[in-house]
Amino acid sequence: MFSRCESFRAFSLGKGAIYMVSAFSAANGVVLGQVKTAEKSNEITAIPELLKLLNLQGCLVTIDAMGCQKEIATQVLQKGADYLLSVKENQPALADAFEAAFPMAKVVNFEGDAYVTDEKNRGRQETRYHIVSEVNEEFQELSYEWPGLKTVGVVMSFRQEGDEVPEAPMIRYYISSAELSAKKLAEAARQHWFVENKLHWSLDVALREDACKIHRGHAAGNLARVRHIALNYLKGEARFKGGIRRKQKKTALDETYLADILAV
Structure with missing residues (x-):
């Protein structure tokens, strides 16, 4: 299960975008709940309200970097679930710890639990390196701030379109309260982005959400x-x-x- 913020335009004078924070079950392909918010920045306050509505016992809840907040992590644990949170610059201490602990060369040649996937689709080739580690020395102090933190993970993606010059690698960082293997991290991270195909594409193309006036x-x-x-x-x-x-x-x-x- 994961939550994600989607937006659509209200076509009226003085109206901006309307944002809906939705919880989506990747396993079942359905929306579990949603909360409206006036601005995307309000996603931080909308996610806790959405979590209150859901029975999450035994779930792995994945949330974008906007939801990488200590209070949200605590709430997920209180609901009997585990969290998998994406880390970006909005949590500078975590981001700095990842950069120090996992330079690019270490990710590609990681000696611990690693899982590599290769995909080819319509002329595009993408290789992803997934690694996980227990909370190590760089994260030791931070582990006291983040409730239940057990696993840190990195996903590094290399993408090339046909014969073009390969794109610069994309790196994503994750923290989790679950004891995840590298393969499980790969599955969870991939399922999180299925929302683009399973939810947003259907809403936009089949139900014409963006065209609604x-x-x-x-x-x-x-x-x-x-x-x-x-x-x-x-x-x-x-x-x-x-x-x-x-x-x-x-x-x-x-x-x-x-x-x-x-x-x-």
Whole structure:
């Protein structure tokens, strides 16, 4: 499970973007809950409100760097779950510790638990190095500040498009309260970004969220919730082998199928 902030534009005079912080189950492909916030910067306050709504016992909760906060980590643990938080410059002490402990050469030639993946897709090749470590000397003092911290991890990605010059490597840092293997980190990090395909793409392409011009009152936020509910129903029906758009069309033409969708 993870939370992520998405935005869409309210098309009215004086209205900016509306942001919805959503919790998405990577295992089931459905939205578990959402909270509206006026600005993306308010994601820090919206995530705790969203976590209150959810039963997270036994889950691994992954959150973007905006949610890498001690209070949020504590709340996740109090809900009976483990956290996997992305680390960026908004937590400078953590970021500095990662840079000191894991220079690029050490990541590529790591002697501990490591897992490497190679993928080719439409002419693009991407190699990812995943490494995990217990809390070591560079993180010792920080471990007292971050509740339940057990694992630190690094993902380094090398990407090349066809015969072009390889892109500069991209490095992502993670902290977790779970005892993760490098393979488990790879799976969790990849599932976190599935939201782009499983949620945002479906909302934008199938349900045309970005093209919606309805904005009066609470309409934009309410419609966002309705879209998520509809998407959950459509994804939950597995007997008809078709995409979301085909399922939408079938529900419009076949009342029996519509009843089946609503009974999921």
